[in-house]
Amino acid sequence: MESAEKVSGTQLCLLMFSFIAPTVILVIPGLMSSLAKQDSWLTILPTLLIGALNIGIMLTLSKRYPGMTIIQYSAHIIGKWPAKLLSCYLIYVWFNFDFIILNQHIQFINTVFLMKTPSVVISLTLAIFCCIAVYMGIEAIARCNEYLALLNIVLLIPLLFLMLAESDPERLRPVMGNGIVPVFQASVFPIAYITQFFTLGWLLPYLNQPKNAAKASFLSLGIISGLLCITLLPLIMVFGPLTDKLTFPVLSVIQYIGIKGSFERLEALAVAIWVMSCFIKIAVTIFVISLSVSQTFNTKNYRDIVIPVTILSVLGSVTVFRNYSTELSSYLNFTYPSYAMFTHFVLPLMLLAVDTFRRGFRKEAH
16 A cells, blocks of 8 residues: 555545445436335435445444555455455446446437547546546545545536426325335335445545544545435436436436526536546446555556556446447446445455354354
8 A cells, every 4th residue: 555645634535525426326327216106215325324334344443543544354254265366356336346447438428418529538537637647646636636525516406496486396206105015116226226335344444544434434424325315306306216217316407407498508517416426436446446456466567457457447448338329328227236235345245244253252262
């Protein structure tokens, strides 16, 4: 680990916000509405609970192995070679995640802004900037994100107010008309994304004051959950049962506001929010992949791996799905939630359980 690189508690909070929030807000409301309908906003409660548990697991492991990433301390918990296998699996997961995020970026830009631009151009343009940011280091990414995250919030707040102006509270009724089961089923989608706090396993060693880790992480969780709630409610009140038929519901409601009101081309704000957030998300992902490969195969510096990872990211993003609308939608609906829950939540929980058992066994032995 590059010990000279450090981030503050505020930077960590904003970094996790930018990493998780935009995808949660712009992509998953339609998936949630397909199951829970007008009760989608109730999924915030189980999401908040699982997110808190996820953060608690990552914080506990980090406290037990200070200054180490999950790649490093897994070797202390399960042994060298099992840890190598786990690391290779995590590298595969992160590469897959990287391809999907860049692919979503391509689809979003092609849908809203540059309809005829080749996919590789859209992917490569963003990836180059991300590559430069990662080469500068995680501290540079965090400093850059301080401004981008605040700008995102400033752009998002007026959009939420404009959404409220077109809202009809009657569309929220009846509350739990189909019972609580659809709410729990729909919760799978936000939970799959909120467990991306798993990324703390790579970021916490860079925190300049480890005592601020819990405060920064839980504050970020609270902001993301609150923002999702105040986005979902107006969204349902504007579109009602049509929400689940929209690929990007928030984008659709912004376009609708632009048509109905005196403001035009408001989707440019949505594009700005998306691009800035994707830049941070992909930069952090490339950083995590490069760091994981470096620590798994004991290279001198993770920066030596950044350019090859970026090239693979671009190639993977344009080949992972042939048909964006059907294949990506099917993946997000059926594949991603299950393996995200396993990787982001179950695996670190298992590591914590094994470590706790071994520590208890050693105490009894003494």
